[in-house]
Amino acid sequence: MYPEMLLERGADFVIRTDGETAICRLAEALEKGTPFQDIPCLCYRENGETKINPIGDLEKDLDAYGLPVINSRSACFIDRDTLTEGDPQLDTRSYEVVASRGCPFSCSYCLSSIEKRVRFRDMGLVKQELDFFLKVKVPQVKFADRTFNCRRERAQAIWKYLIARHAAGAFHEFLHHSTQNSRSFRILHQNPHLVLDGIV
DSSP, rough: OOHHHHHHTTEEEEEEEEHHHHHHHHHHHHTTTOOTOOOOOOEEETTEEEOOOOOOOOOOGGGGOOOOOOTTTTOEEEEEEEEEEEEEGGOOOOEEEEEEEOOSOOOTTGGGSSOOSSEEOOOHHHHHHHHHHHTTSSSEEHHHHOOTTTTTTHHHHHHHHHHHTTTTTEEEEOOOOOGGGGGHHHHTTTTTEEEEEEEE
């Protein structure tokens, strides 16, 4: 994400990295009319200048954020400057799952190298979320992890979990070739209906 470009094109605010805490603090500040300039991860324009706050206030434990709420009675979204009630995720053909955040690599061309560590969600919660999508038969699940298989055994465990539940459909993942091995390919070969893409 390039905050300067987004702000120059009309965005009022941009939040880098985790947004769960920052967006709540920003919403509260705007509602109460209190200063927002010191909120970590926040980017904005002031007096014609772009302000990019340092990254901070990140949860070390991703599980503290909890599971994403799907089909909430109070769900709403903004589409073409119109506030619409309902959960847009229920009508989509794909859904994103975040099993980890960060990346162990430091590729100069990738924004994911901003965060030098990798934080992992509890496997039980990841499986719980996957169970929901298997139940409603979402055609495509996208893992938003920057390097899904940075922990090879963890990636293999998720694949085996999906295979055991006869998962069919596309599972989009960003995989790094350096952490793949013959065991990984043997596991994936067990279920030809499990489609993966995104190997780099």
